[in-house]
Amino acid sequence: MTVKAPGTPTSKIDRTPASTPASKIDRTPVSTPGGPRAKEEKIVVTVRLRPLNKREQLAKDQVAWECLDDNTIVYKPPPQERSAQPVPFTFDKVFGPSSLTESVYEEGVKNVALSSLMGINATIFAYGQTSSGKTYTMRGITEKAVIDIYNHIINVNLIIAN
Numbered sequence: 001m002t003v004k005a006p007g008t009p010t011s012k013i014d015r016t017p018a019s020t021p022a023s024k025i026d027r028t029p030v031s032t033p034g035g036p037r038a039k040e041e042k043i044v045v046t047v048r049l050r051p052l053n054k055r056e057q058l059a060k061d062q063v064a065w066e067c068l069d070d071n072t073i074v075y076k077p078p079p080q081e082r083s084a085q086p087v088p089f090t091f092d093k094v095f096g097p098s099s100l101t102e103s104v105y106e107e108g109v110k111n112v113a114l115s116s117l118m119g120i121n122a123t124i125f126a127y128g129q130t131s132s133g134k135t136y137t138m139r140g141i142t143e144k145a146v147i148d149i150y151n152h153i154i155n156v157n158l159i160i161a162n
């Protein structure tokens with residue numbers, strides 16, 4: 001998802017000779033999620049694991065990935081591959097199968113999406129195998145980003161109108 005900063009309506013600009021004073025704009029923090037290291041990075045990689053669906057549960061499929069902590073997932077080899085060792089992978093942020101889209105948005109997306117309001121170009125995209133949950137997550141976070149962006153537009157216009 002790529003979000004561009006919305007422009008101020010021309011009618012409002014005409015009545016406001018110098019554009020809106022910076023002090024009146026509710027600036028959104030531009031820091032990216034993921035802590036101090038992520039702030040230095042241009043790219044933040046977040047992983048979300050989805051729960052097994054009904055079909056997978058009925059088939060007694062095993063969960064292949066487990067969250068160790070907020071940053072690490074580990075691949076659990078199937079029983080027939082007993083000799084294989086669990087392999088940990090580290091990311092800027094990891095969301096487990098019980099995570100809510102709300103949390104993914106608040107902790108992993110919001111700051112990046114809203115940085116566009118400060119003129120920063122930001123792209124958020126999902127990558128993963130078929131049925132891994134890309135649409136489910138992107139639809140949820142897009143709805144939330146649009147609500148936040150429109151709320152920002154309304155707030156800025158209220159300030160200009162006053």
Ligand SMILES: Nc1ncnc2c1ncn2[C@@H]1O[C@H](COP(=O)(O)OP(=O)(O)OP(=O)(O)O)[C@@H](O)[C@H]1O
Nearest residue numbers: 049050051053128129130131132133134135136137
């Ligand atoms: N976090 C989640 N919690 C509950 N159900 C989920 C979650 N993520 C995905 N699902 C469900 O898993 C199924 C597959 O998800 P989705 O369609 O988003 O996958 P996808 O990666 O977009 O697939 P494709 O690449 O085939 O388009 C859907 O039925 C969706 O509702």
